[in-house]
Amino acid sequence: xxxxxxxxxxxxxxxxxxxxxxxxxxxxxxxxxxxxxxxxxxxxxxxxxxxxxxxxxxxxxxxxxxxxxxxxxxxxxxxxxxxxxxxxxxxxxxxxxxxxxxxxxxxxxxxxx
Amino acid sequence: xxxxxxxxxxxxxxxxxxxxxxxxxxxxxxxxxxxxxxxxxxxxxxxxxxxxxxxxxxxxxxxxxxxxxxxxxxxxxxxxxxxxxxxxxxxxxxxxxxxxxxxxxxxxxxxxxxxx
Numbered sequence: 365x366x367x368x369x370x371x372x373x374x375x376x377x378x379x380x381x382x383x384x385x386x387x388x389x390x391x392x393x394x395x396x397x398x399x400x401x402x403x404x405x406x407x408x409x410x411x412x413x414x415x416x417x418x419x420x421x422x423x424x425x426x427x428x429x430x431x432x433x434x435x436x437x438x439x440x441x442x443x444x445x446x447x448x449x450x451x452x453x454x455x456x457x458x459x460x461x462x463x464x465x466x467x468x469x470x471x472x473x474x475x476x477x
Numbered sequence: 478x479x480x481x482x483x484x485x486x487x488x489x490x491x492x493x494x495x496x497x498x499x500x501x502x503x504x505x506x507x508x509x510x511x512x513x514x515x516x517x518x519x520x521x522x523x524x525x526x527x528x529x530x531x532x533x534x535x536x537x538x539x540x541x542x543x544x545x546x547x548x549x550x551x552x553x554x555x556x557x558x559x560x561x562x563x564x565x566x567x568x569x570x571x572x573x574x575x576x577x578x579x580x581x582x583x584x585x586x587x588x589x590x591x592x593x
Contacts, residue, residue, distance in 0.1 A: 395580075397580050405585075406585045407521075407583045409581070412580055456520070456521070458581070460571075464509050464577070465526065466523065466571070467523075468520050471520055
């Protein structure tokens with residue numbers, strides 16, 4: 365199994381500012397995944413973060429808006445840049461263990477005003 | 478690319494009645510299949526998964542799902558629901574690469590509401 369500590373758990377931010385979300389895993393993992401869950405919606409993959417290389421972004425998401433860092437095998441950050449109200453969502457990080465079970469952080473509930 | 482379709486956005490059911498939440502997927506390659514539950518204001522919790530082997534998989538809280546390759550379905554069932562089962566349920570698939578799961582693609586979710 366894997367335990368993920370994600371912070372902050374929630375934040376209210378002014379439009380035009382940036383927020384950095386942190387995820388710490390209790391074991392080493394090759395890939396970490398960042399998802400967005402907009403209000404009343406399902407989860408959408410933003411990007412895959414690999415240690416030692418640039419993140420791989422899904423269609424509709426760009427590095428300038430969602431820069432990701434992956435300095436080691438247990439930690440990653442996602443920054444939501446130049447925020448607008450449309451960025452109000454829950455952001456989650458996720459990892460797989462060796463038994464193909466995905467574990468999720470508790471999420472960061474972001475409100476942009 | 479893979480996709481997941483959950484045919485019912487909302488399923489109301491009376492307590493102690495059986496329930497089936499439907500999930501169909503599309504993929505040109507082999508995938509792993511999952512069901513997750515999200516209780517109000519909580520994170521995602523894995524209910525069950527299908528990787529290989531027996532097509533009937535049992536999960537937590539009395540849920541089970543059956544993988545049907547010919548129909549590309551992975552429907553979730555419970556023979557008798559409780560009020561506490563009220564939650565959002567997500568079906569998801571993962572590509573397999575080098576024997577390992579990759580990123581998840583989620584369905585749109587099904588809100589299960591158990592009525593007294």
